[in-house]
Amino acid sequence: MYNFTEPLKAPQGSAIRELFKYLGRPGMISFAGGYPSKDLFDRAGIGQALEDAYSSDPVACLQYGDTAGSPALRRAILRLMNDRGVTRDVDDVIVTTGSQQGLDLLIKILVAPGDAVLIEEPAYPAAIQALRLAGARLIPVRTDAQGIDVDALTAQLEALDPGTRPKLLYTVPTFANPTGATLPAARREALARLAMRFRFVLVEDDPYGELRFTGESVKPIAAFADAIPGASDWVVYFGSLSKIVAPGLRIGWSIAPPAITRRMLVAKQTSDLCTSPLAQETARHYLESGRLAEHVPVIVQAYRKRYDALSSALRQFVPDDIDYVVPQGGMFVWARLKGGRHSTDLLKRAIEQNVIYVPGPAFYVRDPDESSMRLSFAAAPGEAEVFEGVRRLKLALASR
Amino acid sequence: MYNFTEPLKAPQGSAIRELFKYLGRPGMISFAGGYPSKDLFDRAGIGQALEDAYSSDPVACLQYGDTAGSPALRRAILRLMNDRGVTRDVDDVIVTTGSQQGLDLLIKILVAPGDAVLIEEPAYPAAIQALRLAGARLIPVRTDAQGIDVDALTAQLEALDPGTRPKLLYTVPTFANPTGATLPAARREALARLAMRFRFVLVEDDPYGELRFTGESVKPIAAFADAIPGASDWVVYFGSLSKIVAPGLRIGWSIAPPAITRRMLVAKQTSDLCTSPLAQETARHYLESGRLAEHVPVIVQAYRKRYDALSSALRQFVPDDIDYVVPQGGMFVWARLKGGRHSTDLLKRAIEQNVIYVPGPAFYVRDPDESSMRLSFAAAPGEAEVFEGVRRLKLALASR
Numbered sequence: 001m002y003n004f005t006e007p008l009k010a011p012q013g014s015a016i017r018e019l020f021k022y023l024g025r026p027g028m029i030s031f032a033g034g035y036p037s038k039d040l041f042d043r044a045g046i047g048q049a050l051e052d053a054y055s056s057d058p059v060a061c062l063q064y065g066d067t068a069g070s071p072a073l074r075r076a077i078l079r080l081m082n083d084r085g086v087t088r089d090v091d092d093v094i095v096t097t098g099s100q101q102g103l104d105l106l107i108k109i110l111v112a113p114g115d116a117v118l119i120e121e122p123a124y125p126a127a128i129q130a131l132r133l134a135g136a137r138l139i140p141v142r143t144d145a146q147g148i149d150v151d152a153l154t155a156q157l158e159a160l161d162p163g164t165r166p167k168l169l170y171t172v173p174t175f176a177n178p179t180g181a182t183l184p185a186a187r188r189e190a191l192a193r194l195a196m197r198f199r200f201v202l203v204e205d206d207p208y209g210e211l212r213f214t215g216e217s218v219k220p221i222a223a224f225a226d227a228i229p230g231a232s233d234w235v236v237y238f239g240s241l242s243k244i245v246a247p248g249l250r251i252g253w254s255i256a257p258p259a260i261t262r263r264m265l266v267a268k269q270t271s272d273l274c275t276s277p278l279a280q281e282t283a284r285h286y287l288e289s290g291r292l293a294e295h296v297p298v299i300v301q302a303y304r305k306r307y308d309a310l311s312s313a314l315r316q317f318v319p320d321d322i323d324y325v326v327p328q329g330g331m332f333v334w335a336r337l338k339g340g341r342h343s344t345d346l347l348k349r350a351i352e353q354n355v356i357y358v359p360g361p362a363f364y365v366r367d368p369d370e371s372s373m374r375l376s377f378a379a380a381p382g383e384a385e386v387f388e389g390v391r392r393l394k395l396a397l398a399s400r
Numbered sequence: 401m402y403n404f405t406e407p408l409k410a411p412q413g414s415a416i417r418e419l420f421k422y423l424g425r426p427g428m429i430s431f432a433g434g435y436p437s438k439d440l441f442d443r444a445g446i447g448q449a450l451e452d453a454y455s456s457d458p459v460a461c462l463q464y465g466d467t468a469g470s471p472a473l474r475r476a477i478l479r480l481m482n483d484r485g486v487t488r489d490v491d492d493v494i495v496t497t498g499s500q501q502g503l504d505l506l507i508k509i510l511v512a513p514g515d516a517v518l519i520e521e522p523a524y525p526a527a528i529q530a531l532r533l534a535g536a537r538l539i540p541v542r543t544d545a546q547g548i549d550v551d552a553l554t555a556q557l558e559a560l561d562p563g564t565r566p567k568l569l570y571t572v573p574t575f576a577n578p579t580g581a582t583l584p585a586a587r588r589e590a591l592a593r594l595a596m597r598f599r600f601v602l603v604e605d606d607p608y609g610e611l612r613f614t615g616e617s618v619k620p621i622a623a624f625a626d627a628i629p630g631a632s633d634w635v636v637y638f639g640s641l642s643k644i645v646a647p648g649l650r651i652g653w654s655i656a657p658p659a660i661t662r663r664m665l666v667a668k669q670t671s672d673l674c675t676s677p678l679a680q681e682t683a684r685h686y687l688e689s690g691r692l693a694e695h696v697p698v699i700v701q702a703y704r705k706r707y708d709a710l711s712s713a714l715r716q717f718v719p720d721d722i723d724y725v726v727p728q729g730g731m732f733v734w735a736r737l738k739g740g741r742h743s744t745d746l747l748k749r750a751i752e753q754n755v756i757y758v759p760g761p762a763f764y765v766r767d768p769d770e771s772s773m774r775l776s777f778a779a780a781p782g783e784a785e786v787f788e789g790v791r792r793l794k795l796a797l798a799s800r
Contacts, residue, residue: 002601062446062646063435064435104672109405110403113513126673266411269411276648279676
């Protein structure tokens with residue numbers, strides 16, 4: 001009766017939210033959550049930042065702030081970006097209410113109903129959902145264990161109907177959700193060139209980039225684009241404190257070309273006026289305290305141990321049943337059931353065994369790989385639980 | 401080159417943001433700000449709430465939270481709404497990142513490019529801008545000193561082309577921005593019936609409702625709709641802590657029919673995942689502390705004094721030049737220059753005299769009243785400054 005803009009289908013990722021009801025079940029072991037580990041928040045450090053922020057300038061915490069974000073926080077973010085190899089000015093940064101809002105703002109200014117949008121597949125479900133809500137026509141882009149297959153994408157773009165010009169391409173190039181894959185340097189450069197050639201905005205979503213526990217660090221695509229004249233006009237970078245400080249602050253940021261930043265600011269004004277100044281001031285004091293540089297290695301080391309436990313357990317308990325992609329960091333292992341089995345079917349029996357994960361189809365735009373599944377090791381409380389969880393998966397596999 | 405969804409015109413309200421640069425000028429007296437007074441934040445009470453929230457449950461402050469908002473905060477909001485005469489269940493409330501986000505979510509699910517939308521005129525600029533960004537076809541609705549002229553609106557709706565069904569009507573019925581007008585009870589009931597009859601969603605934006613300093617309190621339209629079978633299906637209410645606690649928390653809420661709430665939640669998930677749990681926990685502890693009931697009268701009394709000073713000064717200094725609407729609360733006086741003078745022209749001379757206000761045209765969709773101007777008394781630091789500000793307006797008027 002209300003005449004909504006879009007029919008309400010089951011939202012992308014609703015299979016994931018369905019799983020939430022099992023999280024609190026006594027004895028449940030979860031590989032499902034996409035949340036960072038609550039045991040690894042720097043509670044004392046963030047608490048100190050909160051106290052410093054409020055006691056030094058309560059009005060800055062309580063009053064409306066700039067739509068673009070606090071200049072001091074933006075400068076602290078620029079220093080972080082500089083360490084990642086990306087050099088920009090304060091005017092190029094917008095503080096967003098989580099990086100999710102950055103994507104939302106970009107979609108608002110760029111994507112009209114029916115517009116073509118490229119998206120890596122499998123992909124982060126809330127990105128798929130945000131694009132669907134805007135009425136985008138999604139074109140999935142093939143990935144392998146190293147992220148987007150740039151040759152395949154090039155062929156795909158060359159074969160497009162000349163009337164189709166994709167507005168943007170969405171990717172998480174480092175420790176992707178759900179695959180854990182990391183795009184190598186050569187592909188990053190090629191992707192930046194492709195964006196310029198085909199004039200689409202390349203969205204580099206980078207929440208996990210600092211969580212590397214093995215292998216050599218690779219710069220953001222935005223840094224590669226800087227070295228190619230004209231390419232940085234086509235790259236929008238989203239960063240976030242959610243996985244390295246705390247999601248509860250809802251502090252993310254965008255780094256974009258001036259014409260895009262200008263319009264995103266108008267969209268931000270109409271979306272929430274500004275990101276919580278209380279959260280911004282806390283984030284600023286935390287970043288200025290220098291504790292992040294000490295704390296990120298603590299998170300990384302813990303995640304490495306949990307990943308090591310998960311991979312050992314998979315090799316020990318289910319070597320003939322489950323294959324997986326080896327990540328170099330992040331929070332996720334992307335696995336496949338051998339022998340044509342479906343992860344959605346297995347989940348029912350896994351729940352009986354008190355273990356859960358996210359079936360892979362939640363991450364697909366179309367033609368899902370029914371065998372796939374995402375195992376999150378980040379939120380596992382300890383190595384013993386990880387082993388026990390995989391042992392239960394083995395029982396679930398045996399119970400068909 | 402990016403092929404944006406909409407051409408970037410000067411955003412609605414950009415005239416207001418233009419004025420910001422004068423705010424810091426030494427000796428400037430501002431009637432321009434739409435901000436609550438920074439001197440009236442309950443700094444100690446909010447500080448205590450912050451401390452209580454973080455020390456009692458740091459993980460709740462730091463981790464992701466429910467998309468709909470913390471259940472405890474939603475219950476506290478329901479108690480507040482109950483005091484306003486509106487009774488609902490916890491599932492009817494979404495905590496939003498300011499009430500601006502509530503409007504943004506509703507527009508996302510309801511307004512497609514080209515859709516007709518009714519909006520009171522003059523209106524809050526960020527509402528106009530949000531609707532424009534969504535490509536809405538705006539139909540202004542006439543107001544008088546008591547808000548929307550419901551008879552005129554009825555005639556307007558009856559005269560609409562049968563193919564035009566407005567998706568929604570936006571109004572601030574209590575102490576409106578910019579007019580300060582308050583819709584009387586009979587018009588509230590009539591408006592609720594009209595929404596039902598013409599099947600548009602009536603958006604009741606209510607950030608100022610508790611700031612009454614004279615006259616009898618009138619319930620929200622949502623409460624009137626509850627007494628008319630079927631009418632509450634057509635009313636969406638937005639509340640906010642920005643004007644009674646602090647804007648820096650970015651805590652607002654929606655109260656909507658279930659089918660609308662369900663879709664707004666999907667839109668919220670893709671907009672920012674959840675409102676900052678740190679801000680939510682702080683708001684919850686503040687509301688549970690009971691200090692709000694003691695603090696709102698402090699704000700109201702201060703605003704009443706500032707309004708009294710402004711109206712005395714207008715009568716004393718410029719009785720033959722400026723007419724104004726008498727508000728019963730809120731933060732604004734809506735004034736008109738007599739003799740066909742334009743408020744935009746006067747502003748240039750006002751700036752020379754070190755006083756600013758917002759020219760009325762910023763609040764119009766079309767055909768602005770060029771004589772109109774918004775004078776905010778909320779942020780004036782004291783009665784002496786108010787008198788001095790109006791004396792300067794008189795000088796500006798004389799300097800033509």
